[in-house]
Amino acid sequence: MRFNDALSGFVLLALAVFVWATAAGFPKLTGAPYGAAFFPQVLAVLLGLAALVLIFRGIQAWRNGEAVIQAGAWVRNPARWLGLGLIIGALLLYSGISASLGFHVTVFLIAAVLMIYLGVRVWLALLVAVIAAITLWLFFARVLLVPLPGGVLTSILW
Amino acid sequence: MRGMKALFTGLAAGISAVALFATTAAQAAWPERPVQVIVPWAAGGGTDATGRIIAKMLQDEFKQPFNVVNRTGGGGVVGHAAIAQAPADGYTIGVMTIEIGTFKWLGQSNLSGAKDFTPIALYNFDPGAFYVAADSPFKDAKDVINALKTNPRVYKLASGSSVGGAWHMAFGSLLLKVGIDPGQFNWIASQGAAPALQELVAGGTDIVPCSLPEAKALLDAGKIKAMAVLNTERLPAYPNVPTSKEAVGVEVQAGAWRGIGGPKGMPEEATKKLIAAMEKIHKSEEFRKFMADRGFGLMWKAGPDFAKFMEESEAESGQVLKAIGLAKSS
Amino acid sequence: MDVLGNAFDLILDPYVLAVVALASVFGLFVGAMPGLSATMATALLVPVTFFMPPVPAIAAIVSCTAMAIFAGDIPGALLRIPGTPASAAYADESYRMTKNGQANVALGAGLVFSILGGLVGVAVLILGAPVLAEFALNFSSFEYFWLALLGLTCSVFITPQSQVKGMVALLLGLLLSCIGIGTTSGHPRFTFDNLELMGGVPLIPALIGMFALPEVIRYVLSEDRHLPLTQRRFGKILAPQLDLLRRYWRGLVRGSLMGTVIGAMPGAGADIAAWVSYALSKKFSKTPEKFGHGHPEGIVESGASNNAALGGAWIPALVFGIPGDSITAIAIGVMFMKGLTPGPMIFMNNPEMLYGVFFAFILANLLLLPFGWAAIKSAGYLLAVPRPILMPLILLFCIVGAFASNNTVFGIMTMLALGLIAYLMEENNFPVAPIILGLVLGPMLEENFLNSMQKTQGDLIGFINRPIAGTLGVLTILLWLSPLLMRLWRNVRVQPRTS
Numbered sequence: 001m002r003f004n005d006a007l008s009g010f011v012l013l014a015l016a017v018f019v020w021a022t023a024a025g026f027p028k029l030t031g032a033p034y035g036a037a038f039f040p041q042v043l044a045v046l047l048g049l050a051a052l053v054l055i056f057r058g059i060q061a062w063r064n065g066e067a068v069i070q071a072g073a074w075v076r077n078p079a080r081w082l083g084l085g086l087i088i089g090a091l092l093l094y095s096g097i098s099a100s101l102g103f104h105v106t107v108f109l110i111a112a113v114l115m116i117y118l119g120v121r122v123w124l125a126l127l128v129a130v131i132a133a134i135t136l137w138l139f140f141a142r143v144l145l146v147p148l149p150g151g152v153l154t155s156i157l158w
Numbered sequence: 159m160r161g162m163k164a165l166f167t168g169l170a171a172g173i174s175a176v177a178l179f180a181t182t183a184a185q186a187a188w189p190e191r192p193v194q195v196i197v198p199w200a201a202g203g204g205t206d207a208t209g210r211i212i213a214k215m216l217q218d219e220f221k222q223p224f225n226v227v228n229r230t231g232g233g234g235v236v237g238h239a240a241i242a243q244a245p246a247d248g249y250t251i252g253v254m255t256i257e258i259g260t261f262k263w264l265g266q267s268n269l270s271g272a273k274d275f276t277p278i279a280l281y282n283f284d285p286g287a288f289y290v291a292a293d294s295p296f297k298d299a300k301d302v303i304n305a306l307k308t309n310p311r312v313y314k315l316a317s318g319s320s321v322g323g324a325w326h327m328a329f330g331s332l333l334l335k336v337g338i339d340p341g342q343f344n345w346i347a348s349q350g351a352a353p354a355l356q357e358l359v360a361g362g363t364d365i366v367p368c369s370l371p372e373a374k375a376l377l378d379a380g381k382i383k384a385m386a387v388l389n390t391e392r393l394p395a396y397p398n399v400p401t402s403k404e405a406v407g408v409e410v411q412a413g414a415w416r417g418i419g420g421p422k423g424m425p426e427e428a429t430k431k432l433i434a435a436m437e438k439i440h441k442s443e444e445f446r447k448f449m450a451d452r453g454f455g456l457m458w459k460a461g462p463d464f465a466k467f468m469e470e471s472e473a474e475s476g477q478v479l480k481a482i483g484l485a486k487s488s
Numbered sequence: 489m490d491v492l493g494n495a496f497d498l499i500l501d502p503y504v505l506a507v508v509a510l511a512s513v514f515g516l517f518v519g520a521m522p523g524l525s526a527t528m529a530t531a532l533l534v535p536v537t538f539f540m541p542p543v544p545a546i547a548a549i550v551s552c553t554a555m556a557i558f559a560g561d562i563p564g565a566l567l568r569i570p571g572t573p574a575s576a577a578y579a580d581e582s583y584r585m586t587k588n589g590q591a592n593v594a595l596g597a598g599l600v601f602s603i604l605g606g607l608v609g610v611a612v613l614i615l616g617a618p619v620l621a622e623f624a625l626n627f628s629s630f631e632y633f634w635l636a637l638l639g640l641t642c643s644v645f646i647t648p649q650s651q652v653k654g655m656v657a658l659l660l661g662l663l664l665s666c667i668g669i670g671t672t673s674g675h676p677r678f679t680f681d682n683l684e685l686m687g688g689v690p691l692i693p694a695l696i697g698m699f700a701l702p703e704v705i706r707y708v709l710s711e712d713r714h715l716p717l718t719q720r721r722f723g724k725i726l727a728p729q730l731d732l733l734r735r736y737w738r739g740l741v742r743g744s745l746m747g748t749v750i751g752a753m754p755g756a757g758a759d760i761a762a763w764v765s766y767a768l769s770k771k772f773s774k775t776p777e778k779f780g781h782g783h784p785e786g787i788v789e790s791g792a793s794n795n796a797a798l799g800g801a802w803i804p805a806l807v808f809g810i811p812g813d814s815i816t817a818i819a820i821g822v823m824f825m826k827g828l829t830p831g832p833m834i835f836m837n838n839p840e841m842l843y844g845v846f847f848a849f850i851l852a853n854l855l856l857l858p859f860g861w862a863a864i865k866s867a868g869y870l871l872a873v874p875r876p877i878l879m880p881l882i883l884l885f886c887i888v889g890a891f892a893s894n895n896t897v898f899g900i901m902t903m904l905a906l907g908l909i910a911y912l913m914e915e916n917n918f919p920v921a922p923i924i925l926g927l928v929l930g931p932m933l934e935e936n937f938l939n940s941m942q943k944t945q946g947d948l949i950g951f952i953n954r955p956i957a958g959t960l961g962v963l964t965i966l967l968w969l970s971p972l973l974m975r976l977w978r979n980v981r982v983q984p985r986t987s
């Protein structure tokens with residue numbers, strides 16, 4: 001999805017203004033010539049200038065007939081939106097319920113659903129997802145002691 | 159095999175989506191499953207090292223895994239908050255450090271060591287010391303204090319830690335005790351003792367406070383000189399470094415401490431067992447040798463004593479931070 | 489000689505050899521997995537090394553990182569996802585070579601020149617450790633400020649697209665680095681009262697989010713999903729390297745030495761070494777126009793550079809206990825845990841242990857040849873996995889990696905947010921690599937500037953009146969002005985002819 005540079009420019013300009021304004025509220029350090037606000041505000045000014053250049057270029061390109069938004073072919077395909085939704089959903093799902101559901105179950109669900117969506121045969125998807133969940137768990141949780149949540153399987157695993 | 163069977167059982171449960179309602183653990187003697195030990199500092203640091211040896215010894219004691227989890231960031235705020243906000247079921251404890259008493263004053267969080275945690279045991283105290291470069295005109299601590307008294311604006315003091323960190327405060331309390339206002343100095347923040355000491359050698363600063371083990375490499379190399387240690391007595395490993403009392407005539411005990419704590423409201427059974435186990439560990443030859451080899455000092459306060467210690471530490475931190483001019487108004 | 493003999497015995501112990509071999513396989517695996525970095529491999533090793541004697545513990549870290557830094561090239565060349573940040577500088581270049589049917593040359597160059605660069609780094613470490621560290625020890629905040637600025641300047645200069653967009657990306661990275669509690673001020677900035685944000689934007693999740701996640705998103709949104717994007721079988725890996733060696737030996741020497749020096753500088757590691765060397769290679773090349781279209785010259789130089797940096801980073805770490813990069817920062821911690829205080833005394837008290845580490849370095853680099861060759865060969869099989877299966881698995885790795893960096897789902901949320909932003913940015917021709925560089929160097933830039941100003945009470949003269957700082961400053965400013973100067977120079981030369 002490609003936006004005209006002027007649009008990116010306006011978003012960045014807004015960000016620069018926001019950073020400047022927020023930083024203005026930072027306290028001064030006692031006895032220091034430059035405080036906590038100095039660095040972000042310098043960055044905000046530079047970002048604002050870069051944004052102006054982008055806006056200028058974008059408007060020129062628009063005058064020369066560039067579309068404001070050029071979308072890829074996938075935008076009109078609901079199945080692609082579903083795919084994007086699945087990825088975002090998978091990460092949100094993991095963040096939200098892995099602690100209670102457990103690493104293996106969550107990871108199995110994510111892998112199986114995504115693979116089936118991408119056209120892998122169901123039995124193969126389920127098999128790979130089970131193997132992936134077990135391997136990742138054994139490697140990271142048991143060998144490297146990463147505290148992956150046990151969830152519903154906690155009491156069975158230990 | 160146990161794992162395989164468990165996985166298949168669990169996966170079946172997952173598919174049929176009834177998983178959320180499974181297993182409410184039957185009441186059994188604590189601990190019946192692995193315990194998480196949160197360390198608010200990075201893997202490889204001093205707090206991490208002591209946390210790991212304690213976790214290993216607790217594991218041997220209770221025959222259950224005690225897994226160390228590093229939760230770093232924000233000068234310890236993130237990890238301490240993770241301990242405080244964990245479920246108070248006895249399966250999450252953590253290492254608490256002196257910084258817990260500063261968050262409130264620095265406006266970083268409302269956490270309070272004495273109020274928001276279940277105190278278990280304090281096991282370590284490392285007094286601060288302060289150093290000058292080998293080629294510095296200062297010969298001893300008296301020189302330093304006199305110079306700071308007469309020309310406060312000339313000298314550059316490193317904080318030896320982040321702003322408001324342990325060594326910053328330790329040196330601040332020494333200055334308060336000898337009657338110098340620490341607020342008038344030119345404090346230079348650093349990302350810990352090593353870069354601060356390097357700056358000292360490079361001539362970027364004049365005085366650096368930090369612990370003696372942290373400065374050992376440069377002391378041995380003859381690049382820096384130790385002026386005084388902020389403790390009631392000399393450290394056995396550094397018999398040549400005078401105490402502040404000997405050097406400038408005021409007794410100061412200031413530095414960094416570490417202890418074990420858990421979220422507020424932990425089951426009494428778990429707390430009691432942990433305190434007993436910690437006492438055993440603290441007395442053990444293995445632990446004492448580990449701490450001595452790495453230059454860590456020992457201190458012991460359990461349960462309510464530890465809470466009282468944290469309360470005092472917090473009050474003292476507030477006093478020093480206000481004097482330095484860092485504490486938010488309150 | 490007795491010391492060397494003892495050190496040999498230490499390193500040739502079957503237990504140590506087994507540890508080195510296992511750590512090597514682990515390093516290759518983690519390095520080759522997009523989103524899992526060499527630093528993370530080291531961090532994940534710490535709990536395992538905790539129960540080992542000092543020599544195998546250090547040897548494990550050394551061999552694991554040497555393997556991981558090379559292995560990072562593999563997904564870089566085959567998927568355009570750098571396996572570690574140190575491969576990011578030339579991932580695009582080697583991917584283009586793969587598209588031109590030269591994956592064997594690109595990966596072989598990565599392997600052979602990693603080994604040569606690595607060996608140069610070790611040689612310098614062994615011979616020049618005390619001298620170089622002494623030099624770096626004289627750096628104060630003024631010098632570090634210039635060093636950080638120099639690194640950032642390079643990142644904008646190597647932007648292949650519009651430099652304004654490279655600048656925007658860099659500024660966004662620097663702004664991200666402002667989030668959290670600053671060490672200089674102690675004040676929480678842009679945290680929106682979120683506790684996790686007080687710790688700042690975590691680097692590893694950010695890296696995974698910006699380099700790995702957009703790849704998965706792009707794949708899911710692409711129309712033709714079953715196109716095999718990469719080559720599975722390769723031609724001769726090692727044979728073409730002789731020719732490259734003959735043609736680009738200057739680049740090899742320059743890259744190895746540059747990498748060692750940058751590695752030895754505290755705070756700058758393999759990733760910055762690779763960026764700088766890639767830029768230098770382009771600058772000194774006879775055919776700079778070929779860069780970016782699948783040209784091995786830059787891979788030779790920066791591939792050697794990032795592995796040389798590993799050895800370089802150990803110089804200040806061993807001699808003075810000051811880490812040269814994030815990996816040695818962890819390694820120093822491990823040494824402390826073993827009761828070994830890095831410092832000049834270690835040369836007197838535990839010389840066999842020190843030489844053990846040196847031998848471990850040489851061993852790891854020699855082992856890299858067969859192990860790396862095998863890894864490249866099997867990478868073909870790894871990527872023969874159909875992409876509808878591979879992509880969800882990569883997503884799982886992203887999840888585990890983002891989580892394990894600080895053991896919190898906040899890492900996963902960070903990865904998601906930055907991944908979506910990076911995807912949109914890349915669609916709009918904004919480069920994402922400068923964001924990472926900004927994120928890494930931002931604190932170094934700000935803290936060293938503020939600390940310097942604190943020391944001089946606001947007087948800017950300190951940045952130029954120290955000899956090393958002044959030199960670095962002049963270098964940086966010349967680099968800034970170089971496009972302008974070049975244009976002027978060209979105009980002067982062209983004008984007489986046109987008028």
